[in-house]
Amino acid sequence: MAKRPHPADQRRRDAFLARAASVWEVKPYEAERLASGGLRSSVRINPLKSRSVDEIRADLESLTEVEAIPWCPNAFHILGDRKAVTESAIHAAGEVYVMNAASLIPGLAMDPQPGEDILDICSSPGGKAAHIAALTGNKARLHVNDGIRARLKKLQEVVDLLGVEITDMTEIQGQYLDKFLDATFDRILLDAQCSGEGMADLSRPDALKFWTPDRIEKMSRLQQRMLVAAFKQLRPGGVLVYSTCTIAPEENEAPVDHLVRHNADAAIEPIGVDVPEGRPGLAKWEGRSYHPDLRHAMRVVPSDFLEAFFVCRIRKLPPGKQPTGETA
Numbered sequence: 317m318a319k320r321p322h323p324a325d326q327r328r329r330d331a332f333l334a335r336a337a338s339v340w341e342v343k344p345y346e347a348e349r350l351a352s353g354g355l356r357s358s359v360r361i362n363p364l365k366s367r368s369v370d371e372i373r374a375d376l377e378s379l380t381e382v383e384a385i386p387w388c389p390n391a392f393h394i395l396g397d398r399k400a401v402t403e404s405a406i407h408a409a410g411e412v413y414v415m416n417a418a419s420l421i422p423g424l425a426m427d428p429q430p431g432e433d434i435l436d437i438c439s440s441p442g443g444k445a446a447h448i449a450a451l452t453g454n455k456a457r458l459h460v461n462d463g464i465r466a467r468l469k470k471l472q473e474v475v476d477l478l479g480v481e482i483t484d485m486t487e488i489q490g491q492y493l494d495k496f497l498d499a500t501f502d503r504i505l506l507d508a509q510c511s512g513e514g515m516a517d518l519s520r521p522d523a524l525k526f527w528t529p530d531r532i533e534k535m536s537r538l539q540q541r542m543l544v545a546a547f548k549q550l551r552p553g554g555v556l557v558y559s560t561c562t563i564a565p566e567e568n569e570a571p572v573d574h575l576v577r578h579n580a581d582a583a584i585e586p587i588g589v590d591v592p593e594g595r596p597g598l599a600k601w602e603g604r605s606y607h608p609d610l611r612h613a614m615r616v617v618p619s620d621f622l623e624a625f626f627v628c629r630i631r632k633l634p635p636g637k638q639p640t641g642e643t644a
Contacts, residue, residue, distance in 0.1 A: 321521070328524050336513075336563050336624075339598065340617055350618045352518040357398045358417040358621055361390040363450050364479040365411045372411045379404055387590050388420045390450075393621045410477035415443045418514070418616050418625035422505055422559045423447035425587035425614075425629050430455035432502035437490050437546055440467035442474030444507055449480040458482045459499070463489035490542035493549060504556045506546045508539045508571075514561040514616075514624030536566040543571045547582060552634045555585075559627045565601035568626040572597075572613065573606040581633040584609040588629070593619050597628065 321329070330344075337347035359382065361372050369390055376382060380396030394401060398414070406412050422444055428434055430452045436445045439460040449458055460475065460482050462468055468487055475482060488496045490506065511532050516523045543558055550556050560567055576582045584607065597613030599606060613628035 325521075325524070328527060329518070331529070332513075332516075332524055332527060333518075339563055339565065339601075339615070340595075348518055351516055351624075354517060354519070355416060355618075355623055356621050357394045357401075357414050358385065358420070359392050359394055359401055359412050359414050360388075360420065360447065360450075361392075362411055362413055362446070362478050363390060364446075364454055365409065367411060372406055375404075375406050376401070376412060379406075385417060385420070388417075388424060391417070391420055393417065410479060413443060413446060413478060416621075416623050418561070418622040419443055420447060421587070421589055421591060421614070421616070421625065421627050422507055422557050423451055424589045425559075425627050426503050426505055426555060426557045427588065428452050428456055428503050431457075433457045433459070433499070433551075435459045435461065435499075435501040435504045435549065437461050437493060437504065437506045437542070438463070438508060440464070440471040442471045442478070442480070444505060445471075445482075446474060446478040446480050448505065449478075449482075454479070454481045459484045459486070459501070461486045461488055461490075461493075461497075463487065491538060491545055493542070493545040495545075497549060500549050500551045500554075502551055502554045504546050504550055504554070505559070506542060506556065507559045508542055508567075509535065510539065510560040510562040510567050511535050511564060512561055513563040514618065532564045532566050535562075536564070536570055539567055540571040540574050543575050544578075547575060547579060547630070547632065550632045552581070552632055554632050556630045556632070557587075557627065558630065559625065561623055561625055563624050565598050565606075568615070568628075569598050569601065569606045569610050569613070570604075572610060572628050572630065575630070576607050576609070581635075581637075583631045583633055584612050585629045585631050586612045587614050587627055589614070589627075591616060591622075593617050593622050597626070
């Protein structure tokens with residue numbers, strides 16, 4: 317007979333499911349299904365290596381069954397054996413990189429261009445930075461940063477393995493970025509530290525061991541400060557992409573809402589990526605209304621291959637230009 321959860325654990329689980337169900341507009345039992353079961357992996361072919369994408373794809377398809385992801389070039393869902401990929405020669409050579417498919421969205425939403433100055437603020441382990449480099453053909457000036465020293469080693473390993481050319485690597489906590497970094501950038505990615513709700517697997521008894529509403533509020537305050545600091549480093553006309561792997565509106569819509577309401581030159585734009593699991597950002601949450609343009613943000617409802625995710629694209633308008641969309 318299965319062991320019954322401790323009452324406190326059950327209350328925590330019920331609270332988590334009630335919140336997730338409300339965000340996803342489903343019943344709690346459906347939210348439990350969406351948040352249970354291990355996510356399957358996806359893989360991106362790395363065009364920065366010497367061999368052609370076609371050659372690498374042929375080798376990948378010889379290892380296991382894969383399915384092309386229609387909204388991301390050179391990316392595939394792994395339908396067969398994941399280990400066949402992660403233990404392969406092409407993985408060891410950095411010709412492919414295994415990741416959750418949701419993590420492909422921020423780079424696409426950023427739409428980085430060759431010749432631009434680009435900053436990835438919370439860069440480790442490096443998968444998103446490598447995707448940005450791939451999208452620009454290694455022809456952007458890419459600055460990578462992470463505020464946690466222990467993570468920089470992993471970031472360096474991934475950058476080296478995947479052949480990513482960077483202009484600088486720094487260790488600055490995101491909320492203090494504007495105090496310690498003089499440079500400004502054409503495009504910035506802030507894949508912020510978060511409570512990680514999107515990675516919770518409720519089929520595991522300890523999935524919510526560290527989950528509390530207080531932790532969400534703490535992360536929300538940190539994210540707000542990080543987002544404000546990041547926006548200061550963005551050049552007029554530039555694009556800032558804000559993303560998290562969490563569900564909480566306090567960590568997603570709320571920091572963006574604060575930014576656009578306090579900065580007349582901040583405009584939310586459609587992210588320009590057609591992901592079937594994507595839904596618009598929330599207009600309100602628990603009695604609080606958010607800026608109407610947050611409908612342009614994307615919330616990813618979890619599926620077999622995508623974890624719960626949030627992505628928002630923000631442009632800094634040039635001086636004298638006003639937002640063309642709705643205003644609060």
